[in-house]
Amino acid sequence: MxxxxxxxxxxxxxxxxxxxxxxxxxxxxxxxxxxxxxxxxxxxxxxxxxxxxxxxxxxxxxxxxxxxxxxxxxxxxxxxxxxxxxxxxxxxxxxxxxxxxxxxxxxxxxxxxxxxxxxxxxxxxxxxxxxxxxxxxxxxxxxxxxxxxxxxxxxxxxxxxxxxxxxxxxxxxxxxxxxxxxxxxxxxxxxxxxxxxxxxxxxxxxxxxxxxxxxxxxxxxxxxxxxxxxxxxxxxxxxxxxxxxxxxxxxxxxxxxxxxxxxxxxxxxxxxxxxxxxxxxxxxxxxxxxxxxxxxxxxxxxxxxxxxxxxxxxxxxxxxxxxxxxxxxxxxAQPVAAGPVDPSLPDTVARRAVRIDGTVSGLDLSAPLMVQLGSASNIAEGRVPWGLGGYLPHADLLHAAASEVTAEALAARAGERPIILVGRHLHRFPASRALAESLAASHPTVIVELGWPSSSWRPAGACAFIRTHGATQPLAKAAAALLKP
CATH class of the missing domain: 3.20.20.300 (Glycoside hydrolase, family 3, N-terminal domain)
Structure with missing residues (x-):
């Protein structure tokens, strides 16, 4: 032994x-x-x-x-x-x-x-x-x-x-x-x-x-x-x-x-x-x-x-x-002296981080159709809640898989209302990319990118393209603030 x-x-x-x-x-x-x-x-x-x-x-x-x-x-x-x-x-x-x-x-x-x-x-x-x-x-x-x-x-x-x-x-x-x-x-x-x-x-x-x-x-x-x-x-x-x-x-x-x-x-x-x-x-x-x-x-x-x-x-x-x-x-194990923390700082930083290309002026955002596309998370992230739904309660929220809906069907559901398309890393996935491009070309559409934004991809015809640089609570709140009627 x-x-x-x-x-x-x-x-x-x-x-x-x-x-x-x-x-x-x-x-x-x-x-x-x-x-x-x-x-x-x-x-x-x-x-x-x-x-x-x-x-x-x-x-x-x-x-x-x-x-x-x-x-x-x-x-x-x-x-x-x-x-x-x-x-x-x-x-x-x-x-x-x-x-x-x-x-x-x-x-x-x-x-x-x-x-x-x-x-x-x-x-x-x-x-x-x-x-x-x-x-x-x-x-x-x-x-x-x-x-x-x-x-x-x-x-x-x-x-x-x-x-x-x-x-x-x-x-x-x-x-x-x-x-x-x-x-x-x-x-x-x-x-x-x-x-x-x-x-x-x-x-x-x-x-x-x-x-x-x-x-x-x-x-x-x-x-x-x-x-x-x-x-x-x-x-x-x-x-x-x-x-x-x-x-x-x-x-x-x-x-x-x-x-x-x-x-x-x-x-x-x-x-x-x-x-x-x-x-x-x-x-x-x-x-x-x-x-x-x-x-x-x-x-x-x-x-x-x-x-x-x-x-x-x-x-x-x-x-x-x-x-x-x-x-x-x-x-x-060494001691540390704790000081004050500014509770408003996360929201302040988030507002400064969010970018918008285009404009939402002229859109009736009182009751838009908001389509949140499903997004797989990597192992490091795990399954953490995300999205704008909690910050835009007046929107008609639809959760969808990009491969299972069409721009025509979404436009028909929206009618005269604008569409807010929300996703993460949209440019990386062919189905979500194609859906965003088709909607932007055919219907008044705002695209909200809650993931890493492409350095070059912007769907032609979109009224606005909002980049948050992340899907955390302060960033979702800051993006939603741009979309309130």
Whole structure:
């Protein structure tokens, strides 16, 4: 029978962010917390009410005060705290469009204070990818924009704001997920560009985050051939050690994106081998994913210990990773003086972010037909409510799939009334794009784009094209304000 060194087991546990379902921590999660598990990622299924969530985090911190409790609270279309209602903050694309870095800092500080009050000490945000691909299926409105300088400025502000609340910021997804048209949750995307393009486009926001003192950086499960060869960046020493550590001087904790994602798990032959490869490459804190149980944690710990034994993983590298995670926890435990938050700021920023091409003047908007097109959400977002219905109660609201309705049928239903067509990422889907173009050409139509707007597509003939840069509550409210009679 093989005897496991308890010190080695504790080091292995000290590199893992697990997860569990439900509003209360199960016994296995409590036991592993006591043993030294680094912490947990919390998801929407852990969140029922603020009081419940605060009690959950407190129960884990009673077991070990240094436990790391992380969450994806991007303050936009990706939200866990407000998964049942939609975020009360505008989101990154809207912040970039508003163009006020001090507002970005204040919004992220407010998010940080929200999290700190609930016992959460690591925010897996901000997304600092430069969304240079209009058809990007997983970044989009999570990005501050398509211009590296703008994204860099707002990145630094977001990092500073979050960390003023003593919540660790996490700049993601290194070295840049913005120029992809594939989703690393389901496959391994490739960013095949020369190094000079990476240095001028993808990398500046990460340098800005590091300059602003970001405590963590998250790896991307993307292939960047010039740096990673055929491997994802998560497994690349050239990316995590040579570039991030040695060249950029990052000294904080490197967090992996979820290892259960296809971009990592398939490339490594499973989650446990992925954990070893990520640690060996230079990652410190391994986000396992959303579907985790005690057996999976034990499988990963066993694989890490075996890798130390057979030489795949240096014991010094393992100790270094666990040490960086402990230092992160110690930083989050320091006291912070909370200051005032302006409750009107999200709505103010949203109004400045919304853009309108054309005009609604001359339209009778007293009882329009409003058609909201169904839109699939990516795995990062989950199913979060969106739309203008709650802000335009006088409209005749119709939910529809673009492939199942025709412009002629909608025009017949509308009669003399104008049509407000509401959707997300309309340009990306042939059916919604064709429907918008047909309606705009044949009937008085206002199009409201609540997703990432195309840089070039505008349906000819539309009375107005409204771009909100996101689907959160303040943005929907601001768009609706333009459509009130």
């Amino acid at each position: 093989t005897t496991i060194d308890p010190g080695l087991r504790r080091l292995a546990l000290g590199t893992l962010l697990a997860a569990f379902r439900g509003p209360v921590a199960p016994e296995w999660a409590r036991d592993l917390t006591a043993e030294g598990l680094a912490g947990f990622t919390l998801f929407g299924y852990n969140v029922e009410t603020p009081e419940q969530l605060a009690a959950l985090t407190a129960s884990l911190r009673e077991i070990r005060p240094s436990v790391l409790l992380a969450i994806d609270e991007e303050g936009g279309d990706v939200t866990r705290l407000a998964h049942a209602t939609g975020s009360p903050y505008p989101g990154n694309a809207a912040l970039g469009a508003a163009g006020d870095v001090e507002a970005t800092r204040a919004i992220y500080r407010a998010i940080g204070l929200d999290l700190a009050a609930l016992g959460i000490n690591v925010n897996l945000a901000p997304t600092v990818d430069v969304n240079s691909a209009d058809d990007n299926p997983v970044i989009g409105t999570r990005s501050f924009g398509a211009d590296p300088a703008l994204v860099s400025a707002h990145t630094a502000a977001a990092v500073a704001g979050l960390q003023e609340a003593r919540v660790a910021a996490c700049a993601k997804h290194f070295p840049g997920h913005g120029d992809t048209v594939a989703d690393s949750h389901t496959e391994l995307p490739t960013v095949d560009v020369p190094l000079e393009v990476l240095r001028s486009r993808e990398l500046p926001p990460f340098e800005a985050a590091i300059g602003a003192g970001a405590r963590t950086v998250m790896t991307a499960h993307i292939r960047v051939p010039v740096l990673t060869g055929d491997d994802p960046a998560t497994f690349s020493p050239a990316v995590l050690r040579d570039l991030l550590r040695d060249e950029f001087g990052f000294t904080g904790a490197v967090i992996t994106d979820a290892l259960e994602m296809k971009g990592a798990a398939v490339a490594a032959g499973g989650i446990a081998p992925a954990a070893v490869r990520a640690l060996s490459a230079g990652a410190d804190l391994l986000c396992i994913g959303a579907d985790v149980d005690a057996d999976l944690v034990e499988e990963i710990v066993t694989e890490i210990i075996a890798a130390v034994g057979d030489g795949r993983l240096s014991p010094d590298r393992l100790a270094d990773a666990a040490s960086r995670n402990a230092a992160l926890a110690a930083w989050t």
